[in-house]
Amino acid sequence: MVASGKYLNRSRQARATSLVGDVNGKVAPDFDLASLDGKRVKLSDYRGKAVLLNFWATWCTPCKEEMPWFVDLQKKYGNDGLVVVGVAMDDSEASRIAQFAGEMGVNYPVLLGTDKVSEDYGNVAYLPTSFYIDRDGKFVGKGVGLVGRQVVEDNVRKALASRVVGVNGPVNHSDPKVAAQRPTAQ
Amino acid sequence: MKPTRFVAILAVLFAASLIAQEPGTRVPSVTFAPVGKVQVRPGGSAAVQMDFRVGTDFHINSNQPKSELLIPTQLKLSAGPPVSIASLKYPDGDDVSFPFAPGEKLSVYSGDFSITTVVKAAASARPGDYAVNGELRFQACDRSACYPPRAIPVKFTVSVVGK
Secondary structure, X not given: OOOOHHHHHHHHOOOOOOOOOOOOOOEOOOOEEEEOXXXXXXXXXXXXXXXXXXXXXXXXXXXXXXXXXXXHHXXXXXXXXXXXXXXXXXXXXXXXXXXXXXXXXXOOOEEEOOHHHHHHOOOOOOEOEEEEEOOOOEEEEEEEOOOOHHHHHHHHHHHHHOOOEEOOEEOOOOOXXXXXXXXXXX | OOHHHHHHHHHHHHHHHHHHHOOOOOOOOEEEOOOOOEEEOOOOEXXXXXXXXXXXXXXXXXOOOOOOOOOOOEEEEEEOOOEEEEEEEOOOOEEXXXXXXXXXXXXXXXXXXXXXXXXXXXXXXOOEEEEEEEEEEEOEEOOOOEOOOEEEEEEEEEEEOOO
8 A cells, every 4th residue: 555644744734835826927946856767857957948747646546647648748749848747746665656657658757746846836735736837937827636638738838839038038949059958858 | 785796796706616616725524423422341342333524525535445556544543451442344435437537436435434443341441431542544536636645533432331
């Protein structure tokens, strides 16, 4: 059986957060989380890309329904600059989460959630919860609970439509120099 | 009251009800009904029924969910000497399909359910009241979202009465 005592403590000790209500236009908090393969990953590593940040858990059946959509969207929009990032809020071992993700055919990075990232993102207590972050690192959407695939895809397109604002104005992502500077998804 | 104001109030109430129904905006509740008087004689035993209620629109996994990934409902009870917990019996879950997984049946509790236990008193037990404490651990979902595992306290008193 999956142990989840830490999550019990997490929900009891949740602290106040400034990230409540409509998040659109706010800067997404940076994080520094371990991936399933032990690397450290920051949100800021993906600056210049559109990010679908999905909080989930292996014990969350609705979360499981979304995962094939995310796999498809990563394939469909990956070359346009989309990175789906999963944040597993399980308390079980990384190997178990990795096994589950493998069985689901997950083709995007999965990070191990912490109390801090949960708090920074508004005390994420309901799963699935997804945040859509534009290329500038600002929220353009949020979804709580299972929503339709079309809603997810519409939010992904919104995130992709944004352009990084540089000192000289919007950056053209078709510029090979800019493309070369993009971080690579795992 | 002017009709326009009445309509405005209705509109506000309607908007509030929509917000209240948004997934993830409510905390799932499971409540424990107080247990009546439990009496047992030294050396004897008594069955105790513990009644729980899952809040409207929520369900929790049964004690035997259909996947090992799902978190089962579990009751942990502890009693000190001279009282002991002899057994726990969980009800079967209801096999239900939900909109978030129409092709899958989950074993769940919703509405009212009861767990029964048998408490025993040692033959040497002195008359008196003895506390039984514990917690029910569960993980709830509604029709589109799941909520972190939670636990609620469970307690009752066993009265050992003279022979």
